[in-house]
Amino acid sequence: MLRIIFGGTFNPLHWGHIRPALALADELSAQAIHLMPSAIPPHRDTPSVSAEQRLQMVTLACELDSRLQAEDWELQQNRHSYTAITLAELKQKYPQDTLVFALGMDAFNALDSWHQWQQLVDHAHLVVMRRGDTERQLKPVLSAFVAARELELSALQQQPAGGIYFAQTPLVDISATDIRQRINNSDSWTHMVPPAIADYINQQQLYR
Numbered sequence: 607m608l609r610i611i612f613g614g615t616f617n618p619l620h621w622g623h624i625r626p627a628l629a630l631a632d633e634l635s636a637q638a639i640h641l642m643p644s645a646i647p648p649h650r651d652t653p654s655v656s657a658e659q660r661l662q663m664v665t666l667a668c669e670l671d672s673r674l675q676a677e678d679w680e681l682q683q684n685r686h687s688y689t690a691i692t693l694a695e696l697k698q699k700y701p702q703d704t705l706v707f708a709l710g711m712d713a714f715n716a717l718d719s720w721h722q723w724q725q726l727v728d729h730a731h732l733v734v735m736r737r738g739d740t741e742r743q744l745k746p747v748l749s750a751f752v753a754a755r756e757l758e759l760s761a762l763q764q765q766p767a768g769g770i771y772f773a774q775t776p777l778v779d780i781s782a783t784d785i786r787q788r789i790n791n792s793d794s795w796t797h798m799v800p801p802a803i804a805d806y807i808n809q810q811q812l813y814r
């Protein structure tokens with residue numbers, strides 16, 4: 607079975623995460639989408655929003671579709687998390703399954719700054735979701751990385767790991783930064799997240 611691992615700070619999780627991830631699961635015929643909040647280093651943490659609250663928002667979103675599940679692996683580790691290491695650990699947990707690590711185009715274009723980034727494909731495929739105007743304008747170092755590994759969908763589905771695929775996911779122009787600013791400025795924002803997450807943010811008075 608094919609599992610999508612989708613990591614992020616999810617501060618908060620929004621439709622720009624959920625809609626492309628569900629479309630990706632359709633496109634790849636994936637049976638599970640693990641929404642995996644990352645531990646935020648203390649100096650980058652948003653005041654007043656805890657890891658538990660970010661995880662709770664992810665858990666609320668899982669009611670939307672049976673393929674969605676909250677993955678607390680990185681939050682459970684008592685250390686800084688690196689995606690390449692997490693993927694190796696998740697592969698041990700699901701040895702029979704094909705893992706796909708999903709990320710937006712903006713994140714992919716900064717991949718060479720990630721710890722052990724060339725090892726990200728050792729235990730999973732990398733699948734890139736469309737975002738903003740960053741369509742396929744890759745840095746040379748990443749172009750070379752892609753050139754050696756880009757696969758058609760059918761090949762991706764047949765290999766256990768090591769491929770890169772650019773998906774046809776819908777463009778959804780939402781960012782968590784924009785949501786946090788809108789809440790802080792009392793601008794409209796509730797349409798950018800599922801209703802249950804909007805209710806939770808209001809109830810917990812987050813981002814104010």
Ligand code: ATP
Pocket residue numbers: 613614615616617621622623626708709710711712713714735736737777778779780781782783784
């Ligand atoms: P922030 O504005 O706080 O940086 P963000 O909205 O970019 O947050 P993250 O949690 O940092 O969200 O992103 C996690 C992952 O989701 C990244 O791979 C990112 O590229 C992807 N992503 C976020 N928003 C979108 C979007 N609107 N469309 C496609 N991918 C997205």
